[in-house]
Amino acid sequence: METLAKIEDINQPRVVIVGGGFAGLELARALRNAPMQVVLIDKQNYHAFQPLLYQVATASLAADSIVSPFRKILDGQDNFYFRLAEAICVDTEQHLLETSIGRIRYDFLVLATGATANFFGDEQMQRHAITLKSVADAIELRNTVLSNFEQALQLGDMEKINSLLDFVIVGGGPTGVEIAGALSELRAHVFPRDYRELNFKEMDIHLVQSGPALLKGMSAEASQKSLEYLKHFGVQVWLDRRVKSYDGYTVTLNTGEKLITRTLIWAAGVTGSPIKGLREDCLLPGNRYAVNEFNQVAGYDNIFALGDIAAMRSELYPEGHPMVAQPALQQGRLLGQNLERQLKNEPMQPFRYDDKGSMATIGRNHAVADIKLFGRDLRLGGFIAWLAWGFVHVVSLVSFRNRLIVLLNWAYSYFSYDKGLRYIIGTRKVLPPVEDTQDKAIT
Amino acid sequence: METLAKIEDINQPRVVIVGGGFAGLELARALRNAPMQVVLIDKQNYHAFQPLLYQVATASLAADSIVSPFRKILDGQDNFYFRLAEAICVDTEQHLLETSIGRIRYDFLVLATGATANFFGDEQMQRHAITLKSVADAIELRNTVLSNFEQALQLGDMEKINSLLDFVIVGGGPTGVEIAGALSELRAHVFPRDYRELNFKEMDIHLVQSGPALLKGMSAEASQKSLEYLKHFGVQVWLDRRVKSYDGYTVTLNTGEKLITRTLIWAAGVTGSPIKGLREDCLLPGNRYAVNEFNQVAGYDNIFALGDIAAMRSELYPEGHPMVAQPALQQGRLLGQNLERQLKNEPMQPFRYDDKGSMATIGRNHAVADIKLFGRDLRLGGFIAWLAWGFVHVVSLVSFRNRLIVLLNWAYSYFSYDKGLRYIIGTRKVLPPVEDTQDKAIT
Known part of the structure; x- marks a missing residue:
């Protein structure tokens, strides 16, 4: 008895992915030709490109430029099903995921719920x-x-x-x-x-x-x-x-x-967003799941964790990989291949992180970048790093439409020294008022 | 004792405009060279291009493509001041406008608050x-x-x-x-x-x-x-x-x-959004202010109403002008000139509506347009009207940036048969639930 009405073919194994960030989305795409039902659930109906959130916050980009609806991204993928829902807990015995819209049966469960801000209890x-x-x-x-x-x-x-x-x-x-x-x-x-x-x-x-x-x-x-x-x-x-x-x-x-x-x-700080129902000993400090080199959560064969929520500890990364886009994308891609291998009874391949480097931009014309290119470490700064940062981020956006709109916005902002999106639409933070004795002063 | 701290020159007459729709914004711009303080108050910090709201509602355009922040539109206009506030009532004796941020003194008050949906009490x-x-x-x-x-x-x-x-x-x-x-x-x-x-x-x-x-x-x-x-x-x-x-x-x-x-x-139906404090007999059915040919509200010299909220009754328009963009824009422009004339003790000019026609679009490639061109009535339909509709709406948008973004979105939608902005961000209408007996049906 479960909740995915209207999904017809029940003879295929089903992978249920919780969370459509970099890792979950990449996995769904990697499974495009797999003989499986791919069910993605997310609290939102869109993938958000997190590295550019700060530009939405600072009126450089509209929110729509950095989000893409899941249904649109995976438009032509026949084995893909999306459900707008929140995961509540897992019944690992029955292979059921309890969600806000009911229970969903899984053959493989993939947790890719990412991380949230950690206030350390304050x-x-x-x-x-x-x-x-x-x-x-x-x-x-x-x-x-x-x-x-x-x-x-x-x-x-x-x-x-x-x-x-x-x-x-x-x-x-x-x-x-x-x-x-x-x-x-x-x-x-x-x-x-x-x-x-x-x-x-x-x-x-x-x-x-x-x-x-x-x-x-x-x-x-x-x-x-x-x-x-x-x-x-x-x-x-x-x-x-x-x-x-x-x-x-x-x-x-x-x-x-x-x-x-x-x-x-x-x-x-950030902390993982774990789900109820898994053994407590698979959760490490920082609320990340301990996973092996195949991203299997410790103690389970058919439950995986990817990206920020997964800590794959190794000699090189004793606390797991950095919580950024690249490990998430690479793990998602590999797990897609590994699930297909499982169906064919072939052995899974272990994950090896290909660190391409990292970068950060600091205002107009300035950025820093540590790039690994053909095995060499490049350290860039200033305008060159800033251009590299822009290039990498634009090509990483999910849709052509978003790439074009972001580029246009950036070009406009660059040449006009302007940030066009200074409107107040939606909620704002309302703190308790502070009294101002000189309030409403005379002209 | 009033609330506009930080506006320095108090030796100039001050016009206070309530509402930054087509009429209010056009008036503010028309006064760009007038020796006056132009104070615009609005509940939002942006002008919204209402004729394209339906495209935001149907995932064709992002909200940001059809709004422009007032402060950005009137960037270079030194006599312009914006305040994010809601008008509450007018004290016509003291020439004070009571608002959500305090009282504002005016020499000229212009009501351009537009209209809201009318449910006729249901x-x-x-x-x-x-x-x-x-x-x-x-x-x-x-x-x-x-x-x-x-x-x-x-x-x-x-x-x-x-x-x-x-x-x-x-x-x-x-x-x-x-x-x-x-x-x-x-x-x-x-x-x-x-x-x-x-x-x-x-x-x-x-x-x-x-x-x-x-x-x-x-x-x-x-x-x-x-x-x-x-x-x-x-x-x-x-x-x-x-x-x-x-x-x-x-x-x-x-x-x-x-x-x-x-x-x-x-x-x-729509109904005007009047303000408290004016004589009741100046309000006509439909909550529009009776105004004379100078847009003066009946019974007042220095209070004006523009656009949807104004009913300038004449032989040709016995119930006032249609509640659309053109009369609002034209009245705003003329009032700007008339206020300058008043300052020079010249007589004001009466309003004459230049009806340029109207148009509506109905899905892909289809529209209807009644256009007045060189005194002739043109009746267009189909693809030609649809192109005309698109052209008129794009050139009417406030900023170059919005024109470009809207054009790109339209071109994209036209050739891809797609509407890209299908994300759920922000609030939605939540009606009381209806019980579904077959809810959560089995796969």
């Missing part, structure tokens, strides 16, 4: 901070930034005005660095034109990083250059600092400094 | 119907249509499935006709590919029109042709019918027929 922080893990988050951040400035126009008290103009970004990884760079561009070229009545010399952008260097997964050169670039763009970088608390107004660092902001962007 | 209808007057409405309709189909996949009972696949559109004006055409295109080319498990022969599109003809403001030829086109596309048109009631599931017509749908799109 509920106050969680309530007040803005994260950047989904399209909804990105839209909320954009709306919040713009609403802040609209509100600031009505205030007289300088500290209150500054609390709306200033931003604190927690986490010096690619997301944190890229948001800081994008905000500094907006401060230099866009906001002063839009809000002539505000003084954007008062707008401070703080980036708080717990370790001694930015972009810790990258080379020392990249860390050093990104720090230089951020300083060049006027971002205040706080190294070796942690945020102790945030009450929606005052950020307190572990070293005692206090920063005032109504907008704290949390780009620090 | 609260049940209002609760269950979807309107199409704002960007939020359009996004809600798109999300609702897509969510319906996702839900239909889970049902076994044919009537319940049909209630999710069928659409009832009330109102045979341009909006109703255009939505019906767009839905029929989706039914023919897009949905069957996306939802192979559903039978789109079961999807019915009903258009209910109270009078004997569609597009009643247009020529008899246009009415006749639009009816033919809709029938060609398989839309069921119910002429001379009114909707008596709708409970979220069953639509009952005044002639007794019943239609089943979870999605009723209300594109019938």
